[in-house]
């Protein structure tokens with residue numbers, strides 16, 4: 417087992433990142449998926465991960481959601497360890513109770529919306545705040561209505577998911593994740609399963625979040641134009657590592673690494 421004594425029990429100081437991956441490793445058998453990953457995300461920063469298929473992009477998000485066990489290193493959120501917990505003055509792997517609480521600081525939207533089919537849009541957004549956060553029905557309803565308004569879905573609040581388009585369902589899924597007041601929002605290919613004509617309504621909601629709301633966000637996308645448009649920083653992943661990271665303008669206009677150049681040319685040629 418890894419010696420964790422050199423890892424801080426918590427991050428302190430004036431400029432602590434909202435998210436820190438510290439030497440994070442993940443393998444499936446022989447396959448190394450994340451190779452000593454170090455990544456900091458500042459409060460209110462929007463970071464996008466791009467890269468070829470199999471480079472570990474989704475694994476990064478799944479590790480932050482604690483859907484995967486960690487093979488090495490520690491992830492911190494808002495200064496506190498996410499994957500580990502302090503015990504007798506040292507970090508040890510987090511138990512289920514600690515993980516359940518720690519994970520509530522992370523919100524996620526997937527390619528497939530996973531709304532509860534038997535609940536209306538409003539009920540979908542109220543469920544977590546009532547069941548997990550213990551809000552009263554009235555408080556949860558107010559919060560849900562405010563968020564459905566923000567994503568432009570208030571007039572459809574009493575519809576079930578089967579009566580909504582893919583874009584509308586994804587907007588409800590975003591509102592549902594935000595209703596838990598996460599510290600960090602993750603977006604994994606949220607437009608991939610959508611018809612082209614409704615992609616804009618979802619990207620507009622995410623763009624709105626970056627400009628009007630202070631929220632730390634990490635996104636995986638294959639839509640380079642969108643990544644360029646809304647990110648503060650873009651990380652190009654290759655083989656489970658960050659090959660290159662920069663501001664979107666710099667990374668897309670002036671990529672330094674050969675692998676980034678090749679990837680961006682291939683994506684452009686396929687467009």
Ligand SMILES: Nc1ncnc2c1ncn2[C@@H]1O[C@H](COP(=O)(O)OP(=O)(O)OP(=O)(O)O)[C@@H](O)[C@H]1O
Pocket residue numbers: 444447449467468469470471472473474475476
């Ligand atoms: N549960 C698993 N068991 C075994 N291998 C896995 C598992 N999950 C992911 N992998 C492998 O880990 C590697 C990274 O997967 P990941 O989904 O993070 O890649 P990605 O960059 O998001 O790819 P894509 O763009 O195709 O979604 C891939 O080679 C994948 O096959």
